[in-house]
Amino acid sequence: MKLANGSTVAIVGGGPGGTLSAIFLLDLARQLHVQLSIDIYEPKRYGCTGPTGCNMCGGVISESLIQMLAAEGILLPDTVVIDTINAYILHTDRESARIDAPRQEMRIATIFRGAGPKGAEHQTPLPWQSFDQFLLEMAIEKGACHLPCSVSALRREEGFPVVVAANQPGKRYDLLIGAVGINQRKSLQLFENLGFNYQRPATTRAYVAELYYGADQVQQHLGHAMHVFLLDIPYLKFAAITPKGHYATLVLLGDHIDHEVVASFFAAPEVKKCLPQGWTIPVQPCHCQPNIVIGPARNPFADRVVMVGDASVSRLYKDGIGSAYRMAKRLAFTALAHGVAANDFQKHYWPVCRSLLWDNRLGHLLFACDHLFRLFPLLRRAMMALLRREKCLDEGVACPLSSAFWNTFTGSATYLHIARELFHPLTLWNMLRMLRPGKKSHSQKELQ
Ligand SMILES: Cc1cc2nc3c(=O)[nH]c(=O)nc-3n(C[C@H](O)[C@H](O)[C@H](O)COP(=O)(O)OP(=O)(O)OC[C@H]3O[C@@H](n4cnc5c(N)ncnc54)[C@H](O)[C@@H]3O)c2cc1C
Incomplete structure (x- = not known):
């Protein structure tokens, strides 16, 4: 069961997990002189501002990932990198400490997953470009076909996966890649009902808001630093404000982030210092409450079907895009060099997921230590x-x-x-x- 000349691949989901899988498959296929036909099903319009074009995330890319992407020939253009961060400022209820990048070159990039926050569309043309759009365009350039529609059903015919979208009768593929993330229940259910005992990863809710400060105020109050808060607010595990051009991205993590937690956060004196003077919290900022992965999926592969990105596993509370990168790269190598049977995925793809999984166990322990600091x-x-x-x-x-x-x-x-x-x-x-x-x-x- 190996991909060969003329093999067809369906990728459901065009977030980083899906597009990077397509990019790596096409790159490796070219090196091996194998002709692949790859369809990426993705209904999201990344060119739109607000929720229509956004895959809901903090938008921080580590310098190690930037370097790994560059080594693959994926160079993020200046229009995709909205800001660079060279320090973290850790705020507790009494004091703050600055942590500078250990080395000058260790900078972090901030990006928008879509075309930016709701309301940003009045700036035409937009001064930035969507990160997900950039990756999707790169996959298309390399030969993938983008189908701008949602997959509505999946089934198997004679052992081959069949994908149904946009009321079409269904198309049969040699390999089906599930890169649907963890925010669409119905899409995850399609894979859970495909008969290979796949179970979605455990998740918790997060809160993301894009706060408009204006570029000058961002510089004055945040600078090129990400502000992280260790506050004694019930249910709040982690809070950060990240500069992004004219905006500041707020990310709150915890098990029960609701309006009360958000209000308590904004009321904290340490947080007020990071807000422009006289600034009032917008009644309806561009915000969302996406799921965030806290545990691994069960049985993320079978013959001719494999899950990647958040739908499989992700590094706990950080570097989800980096995790998707690692999995996509190994997936492509497994499918082309070894095969697409469950056994091949078990031997060659699963180790990369397993290493994330084990590392996350340690991550849970470290986050438990955080309670000690609070206590x-x-x-x-x-x-x-x-x-x-x-x-x-x-x-x-x-x-x-x-x-x-x-x-x-x-x-x-x-x-x-x-x-x-x-x-x-x-x-x-x-x-x-x-x-x-x-x-x-x-x-x-x-x-x-
Ligand atoms: C609050 C929060 C903050 C985060 N901050 C960061 C961060 O700063 N840095 C970082 O690296 N990671 C961060 N992450 C994690 C990161 O967002 C994910 O790990 C990453 O997006 C996973 O990529 P993916 O491709 O697996 O899934 P997604 O990015 O969710 O993409 C899934 C895609 O599948 C599509 N899809 C779903 N169903 C269907 C269907 N039926 N048919 C066709 N298409 C479908 C969706 O439209 C979507 O585009 C954060 C996550 C959260 C929740």
Whole structure:
């Protein structure tokens, strides 16, 4: 069961998981002199502002992913990169600490998944381009066919997957790739009902809002830094405000993000410092409450069917696009070099999903440690003091705590790597020193 000359592939979903799968399949097929016919089913119009064109995300791309994409010949143009970030500012209820990029080249890009927030359409032509549109166009350039419609049914005929869309009778394929994300229940159900015991990943709700500040106010209040908040607000696990041109993207993560949590967040004094003076929260900012993956899917492949991206697994709370990249690349290699039987996916594709899955288990543990910092103010203060101390150290001196935070927020490294930095004897020893009475004032002196 191998893809060969003339083989057909259906990709349901044209987000990063789907388009990167198409790009890698077509690139590898060309190298192997195999002619593939790839259809990407994607109804979303990425050229539209607001929800119509958006795949709901914080829009932060780690520098490691930018480099990996560049190595594949996928160079993000300036119109896609809205802003670059070179620092994180961590705010707690009492103090703030700045974590700069460990090296000058370690910058992060911010992007819009669609054509930008609702209401941005009055700026014509729009000064930026959708990230998802850019990838879709690249897949089309390489030979994929984009079908701008939603898939309404899936079935099998003589072992081959059949895709039904736009009231057509159905088209048979050699390989079906499910890249439907996790925000459309019906689409996930189509795969769950296909008879291979696929079960969608566990998810929780998030909140994303695009806040219009204006470019000057963004510079003044946020600069080129992402502002991360460790606040004692019930149900709120993580909060960040990211600069994006004229806008600031707010992302809240937690199990029950509702209006009350959002209101408590905006009312926090540390948050108010990051808002323009006199600025009032828009009654209806461009916002959404997408699902975010917190667990893996079950049985994400079968003969001639494979799930990729969020519909399979994603790195916990970060780097979802990077996870989709890794899976898409391995999927293409498996399908062309080994085959499209369940066994092939098990042997050659599953290891990349499994490594994400194991790393996420460690991620869950690290996020549990975050509770400790919330529970014990002394610990939190020691952490902030150590972050500030590390900032004053000479270039080249190891700063494991700052590095752990940088990697946590950017998604540049695995949770295993972060755990090693966080529980590094030097980090623990320095934290202990910061807990000593009188150390706080000393570290504040160091700051000045
Ligand atoms: C709040 C939040 C913040 C995030 N922030 C970041 C971040 O900063 N950086 C990062 O890397 N990741 C982030 N992510 C994760 C990231 O959004 C996902 O990991 C990524 O979008 C997964 O890509 P995908 O292609 O698998 O799915 P998606 O991007 O969801 O794409 C799925 C596509 O399938 C299409 N589709 C669905 N059903 C059908 C159908 N029946 N027929 C045809 N098409 C269909 C949809 O229209 C959609 O375009 C965030 C996620 C959330 C929820």
